[in-house]
Amino acid sequence: MKDSIKIKLSIMMFLQYCIQGSWYVTMGTYLGQTLKFTGVQIGLAYGTAAIAAIISPVFIGMIADRYFSPNRVLFVLNTIGAIILVLLTRITNFSLFFPVLLIYSICFMPTMSLTNSISFDNLKEPGKEFSRIRLFGSLGWIGAGLIISSRGLEPFATPFLIAAGISMFAGLFALLLPYKKPIQVENKISASQILGFDAFKLTKDKSFFVLILISTLTCIPLAFYDSFTNLYITNVGIGNAAAAMSLGQVAEIIFLFTFPFFFLKLRYKGSIVAAILAWVVMYGFFALGAYTGYKGFIYSVLPLHGFCFTFFFVAGQLFVDEKAPSTLRNSAQGLLTFATYGVGKYLGTLVAGNVVQANTSNGDYNWTSIWAVPFFIAIVLLIAFIVFFNEKRDNKKISV
Structure with a gap:
C-alpha cells in the first residue's frame, strides 16, 4: 500500500469529520440564543441526522456500487x-x-459510510490499517470544535460558513482519491435494487443479522449518553462539563491508534463484547455516582466511552466490509449507517427522552433511575450478542 494513498485517505477522514464537528455541537446554542428557537424545535433540528440516516445511505451506497465511483459521489x-x-x-x-x-x-x-468503503477498498489489510485512518476523523472533529470554541463563535452562524468552506474543499479533494470503476451488472435493474434494498438480503446470514440488530439496539442506551451526560455531570456539580467529556474523545484517539493490536487478539466478537461490557460498567458507575454522590465514579468511566465507540463501531464496520460482496460494498456500509445512526439513534432519542421525563419532578432529576435503564438494556444486549453471534473465520462473502 503506497503511503501517498494512506495520506489521502487520512486527509479525507479529517476533512469529513471536520465538517460536522464545525457546526453540530454548537448548533443548539446558535438556534436557542440567537434565533430563539424553542427546545422542541432544537430537538427536531438535531433529529434531522437520524431521519436522513434512515432515508439516504443505502440508496446512495447503491449508486456508488453500480453507477459512479464512490469518490465522485463524495x-x-x-x-x-x-x-x-x-x-x-x-x-x-x-x-x-x-x-x-x-x-x-x-x-x-x-x-x-462512503468514506469507510473508500478506505476499505484501498487498504490492503483493513483490520490493521483502518482504525489509524479513522483516527484522523476524530482529530478533525476535535480540532474544529476547539477552533469554534476558542473564538467564541457558538452563538453565531459562522460555524456553518466554516463548515461550508471545509465541505467545498473536501468535495474537491475527493476528486484526488482513487477512482473505482462501478461494477457492471448484466441483469436488468429492479426497483428494489435502485432503492438499495439488495443490501438487506445480507441479513439472511445469521451473524450479519445479529450484528445489525444489536448495533441498532445498542444505539438506544447510547442515546442516553449523547443526550444527557453533559446535563448529568453539570447537574451533579462537576465543573467544566465539556472538558470532562473530552476525556472520552482523548480515549477514542488512543484506542483508534491501538485498535489493530487488540483486534488481532479479540477479533470481531471479542471486540464488540468488550465494548458492550464497558458500556455496562460506564452506565452502572453513572448510576452509582448519582446514588452515592461520589463524583469519582463518574470521572473514572468517562474515558470508557471512547473505548466503547472505537471497539464497537470500527469492529462492526470491518465485519460488514468483510462479509459484503463487492457489488454491495457501499450499500452494506450504508445499511449499517441506516441501522445505527438512523433507526437506532431515532429510537434511542425517543426512549431516552421519555425515561428522563418520567424521572423528572419540578426540575429535579432522579439520575439513579435514569441511568439504571441503559445499564440493564446494555446487560441484555451483551448476553444476546454472546449467545447469538457466531464468528466464522472463513472470510467468505455472503452470497445474495
Missing part, C-alpha cells in the same frame, strides 16, 4: 452540502430552517 454530496450550509446562515425561521437542514443531512449522512 464530491457531489460535499459540494451540494457546502451550498446548503451557506443557505442555512440566511434562514432565521424554523419552518424553513428545518426542511433545508434535513436536505443537507440527507446529503451528508451517506458520506460517513
Whole structure:
C-alpha cells in the first residue's frame, strides 16, 4: 500500500469529520440564543441526522456500487452540502430552517459510510490499517470544535460558513482519491435494487443479522449518553462539563491508534463484547455516582466511552466490509449507517427522552433511575450478542 494513498485517505477522514464537528455541537446554542428557537424545535433540528440516516445511505451506497465511483459521489454530496450550509446562515425561521437542514443531512449522512468503503477498498489489510485512518476523523472533529470554541463563535452562524468552506474543499479533494470503476451488472435493474434494498438480503446470514440488530439496539442506551451526560455531570456539580467529556474523545484517539493490536487478539466478537461490557460498567458507575454522590465514579468511566465507540463501531464496520460482496460494498456500509445512526439513534432519542421525563419532578432529576435503564438494556444486549453471534473465520462473502 503506497503511503501517498494512506495520506489521502487520512486527509479525507479529517476533512469529513471536520465538517460536522464545525457546526453540530454548537448548533443548539446558535438556534436557542440567537434565533430563539424553542427546545422542541432544537430537538427536531438535531433529529434531522437520524431521519436522513434512515432515508439516504443505502440508496446512495447503491449508486456508488453500480453507477459512479464512490469518490465522485463524495464530491457531489460535499459540494451540494457546502451550498446548503451557506443557505442555512440566511434562514432565521424554523419552518424553513428545518426542511433545508434535513436536505443537507440527507446529503451528508451517506458520506460517513462512503468514506469507510473508500478506505476499505484501498487498504490492503483493513483490520490493521483502518482504525489509524479513522483516527484522523476524530482529530478533525476535535480540532474544529476547539477552533469554534476558542473564538467564541457558538452563538453565531459562522460555524456553518466554516463548515461550508471545509465541505467545498473536501468535495474537491475527493476528486484526488482513487477512482473505482462501478461494477457492471448484466441483469436488468429492479426497483428494489435502485432503492438499495439488495443490501438487506445480507441479513439472511445469521451473524450479519445479529450484528445489525444489536448495533441498532445498542444505539438506544447510547442515546442516553449523547443526550444527557453533559446535563448529568453539570447537574451533579462537576465543573467544566465539556472538558470532562473530552476525556472520552482523548480515549477514542488512543484506542483508534491501538485498535489493530487488540483486534488481532479479540477479533470481531471479542471486540464488540468488550465494548458492550464497558458500556455496562460506564452506565452502572453513572448510576452509582448519582446514588452515592461520589463524583469519582463518574470521572473514572468517562474515558470508557471512547473505548466503547472505537471497539464497537470500527469492529462492526470491518465485519460488514468483510462479509459484503463487492457489488454491495457501499450499500452494506450504508445499511449499517441506516441501522445505527438512523433507526437506532431515532429510537434511542425517543426512549431516552421519555425515561428522563418520567424521572423528572419540578426540575429535579432522579439520575439513579435514569441511568439504571441503559445499564440493564446494555446487560441484555451483551448476553444476546454472546449467545447469538457466531464468528466464522472463513472470510467468505455472503452470497445474495
